[in-house]
Amino acid sequence: MARKIGKALVVGAGIAGIRAALDLAESGYGVILIDKSPHIGGILSQLDYQFPTDHCGMCKMLPLVDRDASSQYCLRKGLFHENIDITLSTELVSIKGEPGQFQVMLKEHPNWVTSDLCTGCGECVDACPIEVPDEFNSGLGTRKAIYLPIPHAIPNPYVIDYTVCTRCGACEEMCPTGAIKIPEKARGDFRILVVDDELIVRDSLKEWLAEEGFAVDMAASGQEAIEQLSQQTYQLMLLDLKMPEMDGVEVLQKTIDEFPDLDVVMMTAYATVETAVEAMKIGALDYLVKPFDPETLIPMVKRLYQERAASEGRQIEVGAVVLCGGTAFFDPASGKNTFGYGIFPNVVTHLEFERLLSGTGPYHGQLVRLGDGQALQKIAWIQCVGSRDLQLEADYCSNICCMAAIKQALVAKQKARGNLDTTIFYMDMRTFGKSFERYRQQAEAKHGVRLKRARIHTVDRHAACGDLILRGVDLAGQSSEERFDMVVLTVGQRPIGGANDLSELAGIELNSLGFAQTEAFSLTRSSRSGIELGGSFTGLKDISDSVVQASAAALNASRILHAAGGSLALKSSSFIPSTDVLREVPRILVIVCTCGVRLPAAVDTQKVIEQLTADPLVDGVDFVEQTCTAAGWEHLEKRVAESKPNRILIGSCLPYVYKRKIKDLGQRIGLNPSLIDVVDLASEYQKHVLEKEPKEFITQNVTSKLEMGIARLKWIEPSAPPDIPVIQRALVIGGGVAGMTAALAIADHGFQVDLVEQNDRLGGNLNWLERTLDGHQPTELLQQTRTSVEKHPQIQVHTQTRVVRSTGEVGHFQTTITDAQNTEQTLDHAVTILATGGREAATSAYGYGTSPVIVTQKELEEKLSNQPLDATQLHSIAMIQCVDSREEPRNYCSRVCCANALKHALHLKEINPDIQIYILYRDMMTYGFDESYYTRARKANVIFIQYQFTEKPQVMANQESVRVTVIDSIINRPIQIEADLLVLATGIIPNLPTQLAETFGASVDEDGFFQEADSKWRPVDSLKEGVFACGLAHSPRNIAESITTAEAAAQRTLRILGHERLSAGKVVANVHHSLCSLCERCIDACPYRARSIDMDQDRVLVNPAMCQGCGSCAAICPNGASVLEGFLEQQMLEMIDAAIG
C-alpha cells in the first residue's frame, strides 16, 4: 500500500490540534500530537454543550473513510489513530532546521504513575494529603496532588501534579498495583551551594532549603565556593553579589565556563539590582532581592529543580509543525474589579459557569447559588469583561462571548425547566456567524432570554440576603437597579502565559497584543515557513472557525511535507496477508487477563474454563497475569503461536486501548484483525465486587460476557473491509479566490484539478475589491493566484463553462460541463468542491435606484478605484448598515459590511480629512482585531449612530444630495443628515443554485448557502461524502477567511484523493437483493446518503466508503434484506442468549 512517510508535529491537543492531527493522519502522514497538559481536548474538555444544538457532537470529527484506523467512540474520552502518536504533559523546547526538515526538541514532564499499571481505583486520592484548586472545574472545587485531569477520559490513569506534590509517599504505599514510583531522594540529589559572607543568611537559607529536602552546602567566600565546586557536583548556586575580596560577579565569571551545568542565582540588595541584571547577561539565571522570605525563595528553587527533574529532552524530526498554542482568559479579579469577582461568591466567569452547567462539574449540573445552595432563579451575564476595553489595553473583541452567553442562558433555562430568568447585558450583540442571528432572535423571542444593551459598571451585594445588585442605564438614560442570584462575567481573551517564550523558541512573530501573527490573506501561515498556526492562538475562535482553520493549517503543513518529498512513498511493512479462514471451522482461543490477583479473587476461574470449553468451538481458555504489560502480551503471543487458533477472544479491560495491538498481532500471525476481539471484563467484575455480590454470581456474569464474545466471533465473516476505487482527480466549481486557492492546494499535491468558471476570467469578487481594512492589496493577491493557477500543469481551467449535471459518488463522480460554444465534456473525478461564490445583494430599500447619489458599498469601492468619484469634493457621506439584512427573509449577518464601512470611512478620511462621515448601524460587527479599526474610525471623527430595527432611517433624495433622518437612540430624537452620498451595506447573497448543489447531492440552507454536514464539527463537508464547499457559497466571509475555508475544503479532499482505493470500515451495510422489495425506505433512512437505487438493475446499492455503519437501514428494512456486516441476526440472537443465559 502506498503510504506517505512525512511526519508532522502538532503542538496543542485542543480542538484545533485534534482536527489538524486527524486531517494529516487521514491523508497518510505520521503525526506527533503533544500537549502541555495531561489530557487532550483543551478547553473543550470542560465544555459540555455547544451551540447551535446545545449538545456536544465532537465525535463527528472522527474519520469517515478508513474508519477502522481510528477509535470510534466519544472523542471527549480519548483519541486513537494509528498514524497519530499522542504524547501528553509534553512541551516544546526548540525548533531548528528548515521547512521539510525540522529538528524539534520536546520535553516531557516527569510522570510518576505508570499509566499501564494504574487501574483507576482511586485509593491514592484518599491517601493524598494535598488539596489544591481543581483547574478542570475552573477552580470551583478542589483536587488532590494525585488526580484525574478529566474525569471521563479513557484510559484514565491518575497523574501526579509534581509542582504541588510533597513526595510524602502516602499514595505509593496505598497503590495496589505498584503503579506509583515517587523519586524519593530526588530532592536530596539536588545539591545547592549557598555562598554568602553573612552567616545569618547562610544559616537561614540552609534551614529553609533543607526542610524542603534539598541537599545544601555553604561557602563563606568566593574562594571557598570555587574550592567546593571543584570537589562536589552542584546543581544550583545561590551567590551573594557583594562579598569582600572576591565579589559575586567575579565568582560567576570564574565558574560559568568551568561548570556549564550549574545554575546560578544572584542574591542582591535593592541598591545593586542593576549589577545583578548585568550578572544575568554573563550567565546567571535569575536574581533575588534581599531581604527575601521563604515564600519567594522556595518556589524559585522548586521551579529550577523541576526544570531539571523534567526528563531529558527528546529530539524528533518532522517536516512541518502546526502550532495550536491555545488561549488564556482575562482575570476579572485583576485591576479595578468593580464586579467583585473573587469577593462575592456568586460572581463567576463564563468558564466557571460552564462547569456549573456540567454534569461532571462541582454541583453535578444543579444550578444552585454558591454559598447557600438555593436554586438559581435570576442570572445576569455581563459581556465584554476585559474585551473592547482601552483602559485594559484590550482594543479587540473576543469573538465568541456573545454566542457563548446566549448559549449558556438557553442551556441554563433548559436545565431549570424554564424557572429561570436570564438577562444578558451587552454593548453590541455580535452575531456575525452563520445562523447566529436566528439563534439570537429565537433565544429572545421564543425562550425569553432578555438582552439589554447596557454596560454594567458595578456589582454590589445586598448585605442581608446576598443578592447581587446590578445598576445600569438603559438607552433612554433611565437608571435601573436589578437583583440577581448570580452574575456571569463573560471574560475576554488574553494571550497564553509564555506566549513570548513560545514565539521565541518557535521563531514566529506575535502581534502587538501578544497573539500569534499571521501573514497577509492567511489565517494559518506564521512568519516562519513550515510553522502553521491553528486555533485560538491567533485570536479567540469558536469551534467552527477553529476547525476550519485547523484543517487549513493541516493543508499548508501537508504542502510542506509534500514538497519535501514526503508523500506517496512506499512504507515498508512486514505485512503478512491474512490467511483465508472463512471455510475453516472456528477455533476460538480465549485469553483472560487476571489483572494481577483481582480476577481470581472475584471469580471461580476453574468454573469459567469448564463452562467455556463445553463449547466445541472453543480451542482453549488461558489466563494471563497482565495483558497490558509487555510480558503479558508476549505470553499471549506465545500461546497464540502454539495453538494457532483462527479466532481470538481477549477478556480484559478497556477494549479501546487494544486497537493498535490487535492490528499488529493480526498482521504478525496472519490473522484478519477483525477475528480478534476484546471484551471488557474488568469493569464488570469490579463493579460487582464493590457491590459485594456472591462469587457464583460474579463468575456467571464474567462467563456470560465471554460467551457473548464467543458468539460474536463465531459468526464474524472474516472478509476484508470493502473498498472502492478512487479516480484521483478533483473538480472545483468556481474560479474566485476560494476556488483558485482550493484548486492550487490540491494540484500542489500532485493531483489533477479541473477548475470550472462561468465567467470569462478568473478572480470573482477580487476583480473589483481594491483594498482591505488591514491595508493589504487584493489586486496583488489576484495577480499572483491567477498566474499560479494558469501556469500550473495540474490545473485545467475551463472558463465560460457551466456544470450541466453530475452523477456518481465519492471516488468517482461523472460531471458534464458545457462551454460557451455549447460543447459538452464529461469529467471523471473523485471529489467536488463547490466554490461558486457570492455577490452583493441587490436592494430597493432607502430609495436605491431613484438617485445617483445612493450607491451600494461595492459601487462606492468601484467609484473610488476608477476615480469617477473625487473624494476631495465630497463634504458629507452617510452609510446605512444592515440593509435588508438580519431580518426575514435574509435573516443573517453578512459579516463583512461593518468592516467594509470602516475601510471606506478611514480611506475617505485619509484622502479628505474634512469629510463628515455618518455610519448608521444596528450592532457594529467588528469582531476580533477589527475592533481596533472601529476605535480608529471613532477617533478619526466618524460619527456612528445606532438605529433601532423598529425605527429605521428615513431617506429623501434628489439627484445631487440626500437627506437621511435617523433617530439617535442616545439622545432619543431625530437627527437629519444632509449628505452628498448615501452608501448602503446590502450584504452578501450566495451564488449557489439549489439545482447545482443537488446535482452533487449537497443541499443549501434556508438562506441559499451551502448546508454543512455539521456547522461546528464538519464545517466544510456536505452530508454526502466527497462534496465540499468553501468561500462565499459556504457563508459570508472576508478574503482571508474565504481562503481559509478553501484550504480546509482542499484538505478534506486530500483524505480521499491520497488513496488509490478508499477503504471502508469493517462495519458496513449490505443488501440481500433477493429479499429486497425496493421499497426504498432504507434510502431515506440513511443519514449519510450512502444508498442509491440502480434503475438499470433494479437494485439498491450501498457505497461502502460513505456508509458509516449506523444500522438505520437494517432497522427500517421490513424484509430483513438490509443487513449490517458484523451485526447479523443469528449472531445478535446468540449473543443475547449468552447475555441472559
Added chain:
Amino acid sequence: MKTATNLDVYYEAVSASDKLAPIQEMIRACMQCGTCTGSCPNAFAMDYTPRQLWRLVLLGQKDEIFRSKTFSLCSDCYLCTLRCPRGLHLTEAMDALKQIAAGENRAEYKYSILFNKNFMQSVRRHGRVKEMEFMTNYFTAVKNPLVPFRFASLGIKLIAKGKVSVSWLPKARFPLEKIFQKVNELETPP
C-alpha cells in the same frame, strides 16, 4: 413632539478653532456604552445624562450643551473616568465644559460662576473658605434678594452644627497668593 436636530453639512458649528473642538477630540473614542451615566452619582439631577451630553458634544450641538446644567453638576468624583472602558478622561472633559461656560460668562451659569469665583477668592485670601465672608460676598454679587432666602434653611442647619464660623478670622498664616498667581500665569496664554 420631538424637534429635529439639524446637523450642518459643513459642521460650521464646530470648526477646528472652536472651543468645543478639543473636548470633542478628548471623547472621540466614545461608543456610547453608558458606563459613565450608570456610575454617575449625580445623574439623577441632570437634565441630560453624561452619555447624552457626550453625544451632543460629538454631534456639535453647542447651544444645547450650554443650555444644559449637566456639566455644572459634575462633582469631580472621577467614577466615570475610572470605569470608562474607552479610557476617556471624562471628568476633565466636564471641567473643560465648565471652563468654557465660565470663560464666556454665560448667563445660564451666572450663579454657579459667581459662587465659584467668590469661593475661590475666600480661599485665596485665607487658605480656606471663610463661610460668613464668602456668603456675604456671594449674596451681594448675585444682586438678587431672593437668593439668600433659598439658602436660609441650609444655612441655619449648618450654623446649628457649627459648620459656619461666624467670627471674622484674621488672615491666614500661609496665604495661597503665590499658588494662585502661578496658576494664573500657567493658565494665561502667552
